[in-house]
Amino acid sequence: xxxxxxxxxxxxxxxxxxxxxxxxxxxxxxxxxxxxxxxxxxxxxxxxxxxxxxxxxxxxxxxxxxxxxxxxxxxxxxxxxxxxxxxxxxxxxxxxxxxxxxxxxxxxxxxxxxxxxxxxxxxxxxxxxxxxxxxxxxxxxxxxxxxxxxxxxxxxxxxxxxxxxxxxxxxxxxxxxxxxxxxxxxxxxxxxxxxxxxxxxxxxxxxxxxxxxxxxxxxxxxxxxxxxxxxxxxxxxxxxxxxxxxxxxxxxxxxxxxxxxxxxxxxxxxxxxxxxxxxxxxxxxxxxxxxxxxxxxxxxxxxxxxxxxxxxxxxxxxxxxxxxxxxxxxxxxxxxxxxxxxxxxxxxxxxxxxxxxxxxxxxxxxxxxxxxxxxxxxxxxxxxxxxxxxxxxxxxxxxxxxxxxxxxxxxxxxxxxxxxxxxxxxxxxx
Numbered sequence: 001x002x003x004x005x006x007x008x009x010x011x012x013x014x015x016x017x018x019x020x021x022x023x024x025x026x027x028x029x030x031x032x033x034x035x036x037x038x039x040x041x042x043x044x045x046x047x048x049x050x051x052x053x054x055x056x057x058x059x060x061x062x063x064x065x066x067x068x069x070x071x072x073x074x075x076x077x078x079x080x081x082x083x084x085x086x087x088x089x090x091x092x093x094x095x096x097x098x099x100x101x102x103x104x105x106x107x108x109x110x111x112x113x114x115x116x117x118x119x120x121x122x123x124x125x126x127x128x129x130x131x132x133x134x135x136x137x138x139x140x141x142x143x144x145x146x147x148x149x150x151x152x153x154x155x156x157x158x159x160x161x162x163x164x165x166x167x168x169x170x171x172x173x174x175x176x177x178x179x180x181x182x183x184x185x186x187x188x189x190x191x192x193x194x195x196x197x198x199x200x201x202x203x204x205x206x207x208x209x210x211x212x213x214x215x216x217x218x219x220x221x222x223x224x225x226x227x228x229x230x231x232x233x234x235x236x237x238x239x240x241x242x243x244x245x246x247x248x249x250x251x252x253x254x255x256x257x258x259x260x261x262x263x264x265x266x267x268x269x270x271x272x273x274x275x276x277x278x279x280x281x282x283x284x285x286x287x288x289x290x291x292x293x294x295x296x297x298x299x300x301x302x303x304x305x306x307x308x309x310x311x312x313x314x315x316x317x318x319x320x321x322x323x324x325x326x327x328x329x330x331x332x333x334x335x336x337x338x339x340x341x342x343x344x345x346x347x348x349x350x351x352x353x354x355x356x357x358x359x360x361x362x363x364x365x366x367x368x369x370x371x372x373x374x375x376x377x378x379x380x381x382x383x384x385x386x387x388x389x390x391x392x393x394x395x396x397x398x399x400x401x402x403x404x405x406x407x408x409x410x411x412x413x414x415x416x417x418x419x420x421x422x423x424x425x426x427x428x429x430x
Contacts, residue, residue: 006145033057042067047097048090051104054111068112072097076145077134079105080122096120105132113139120147134158141165149173156188163189170196186212193217197228211239215289221247221270230255237262248272253304257284264288271295286310302328311336317343320368323352330356336385337362344368344394347375364390369400373407380412380427392424 030038042063045053054064073101076096089101093138099105109116119136121129129150137144137159146163147170148155148199166189186192187358192212196219218240220233228236233235237243243263247270259266265418266286270293286309294301295316302324310332315324321343330352338360346368360383367376370391380386393401405425412427419426 006278007299030036035063038063039066043071047072047092049092051107051111055107065112065115072112073115073117076118076120078120079120080120080149098384102132103396106135109135109139114142116140116143119143120149130158134160137161137163144168146170147172156185159188162187167191168194168196170198172198181385185210190214195219210236213242215240216243217245218243219245219247220249221272228357234258239267244268246270250424253284253300255281256301256305260284260286267291269293271301299324307332308334310334312339313337314339315342315343316341319343319423321345323349326352329353332357334359336360340362340366341347342366345371347371350375350379354382358382359385361385362364362388364392366392366394367396368394369396371404372389373404373411376404376408377411380416387429389427390424391427 050064050067054061078096078098079099089104091098108310121132143163145167145168146166169189169192193214193215197214241262242265244265245268246266250272266289268291269289284305289307290309291312292310293314299322311334313335326349335357336359344366347370415430417428417430
């Protein structure tokens with residue numbers, strides 16, 4: 001419970017002492033109720049009414065703030081322009097409160113700012129966005145997550161003090177210049193652990209110090225084509241070798257080698273949609289990555305990359321999973337979880353997978369039309385540690401799927417439970 005509520009309880013107790021002395025004889029008022037009863041009444045108010053009541057007096061503001069702390073502090077406060085010009089100044093969602101009347105922003109942060117954890121500000125067409133970010137900066141000391149959708153210049157020049165407790169920063173949009181060329185980004189966000197740059201194009205990026213002592217997670221998977229170059233990303237990597245998680249927009253084999261040589265604490269790697277393959281020889285070895293997501297890239301990566309500690313692999317290798325990828329998977333001796341999100345596995349490749357990856361615990365596979373039920377049975381029997389398999393059949397008629405699964409069911413029913421979902425079969429060890 002907040003310190004304001006404690007003070008209010010003490011104040012109400014003082015009122016009761018006066019009443020008990022017989023100085024007050026009128027009927028019971030709201031202030032005659034104990035604080036717990038008052039809070040139960042305030043708890044029935046929706047958010048717009050709660051905010052309106054908070055404006056009435058300081059005691060009501062304390063009560064409303066306590067209700068906000070209990071019910072709304074984990075919701076994201078979204079501040080954006082009313083694009084539809086309707087009368088809904090405040091819209092409440094399950095996970096967010098959307099503010100479309102900027103006159104209400106000051107009121108919300110004045111009464112509830114100390115409890116607000118997540119803020120999303122859409123700068124797309126906001127006339128007063130500099131005033132808004134300045135006000136948020138001065139009235140939200142507990143803020144943990146800040147998402148800025150901005151298309152202006154020198155946005156951070158208006159900040160008067162650090163966002164002392166913000167750990168996650170997401171910058172979306174063509175902001176051109178984050179601030180003046182002497183901007184100390186790490187001083188603005190001294191505790192930042194996670195940074196996402198999405199569709200970002202920052203023209204003065206080379207003059208800004210992008211070294212963050214606490215940064216662990218960097219997401220640059222959706223950069224503007226003219227945004228950060230490979231050299232810019234290398235610069236960030238060199239300044240932040242402590243990274244544990246990295247998502248990229250695009251890369252080359254040479255750049256992957258650079259990553260493997262500079263990020264020795266990296267545990268999660270999300271590779272991009274396209275990997276170019278200049279003339280390259282030699283293996284790329286990641287010795288700390290435990291989880292890898294790979295999407296729609298060439299077989300060159302499968303040929304050269306090795307992972308010593310990899311436990312989880314999510315693969316998009318459309319239209320099919322080639323033998324080179326099966327060989328790559330087979331080189332991962334610690335692999336326990338495999339998920340194919342796109343790209344079908346044919347009968348020969350599943351047989352190879354059965355022989356090369358015997359230690360899986362959890363698997364999700366997309367099976368080609370020519371897959372044989374006997375090959376699936378062999379896969380299940382070979383992986384003695386396997387507890388769960390999700391099988392999706394690609395371009396196969398419902399009748400053919402049912403026929404093959406009758407064979408499969410008869411072969412494994414004593415050891416496995418099979419349940420059918422809309423698009424797949426879930427097989428779990430009994």
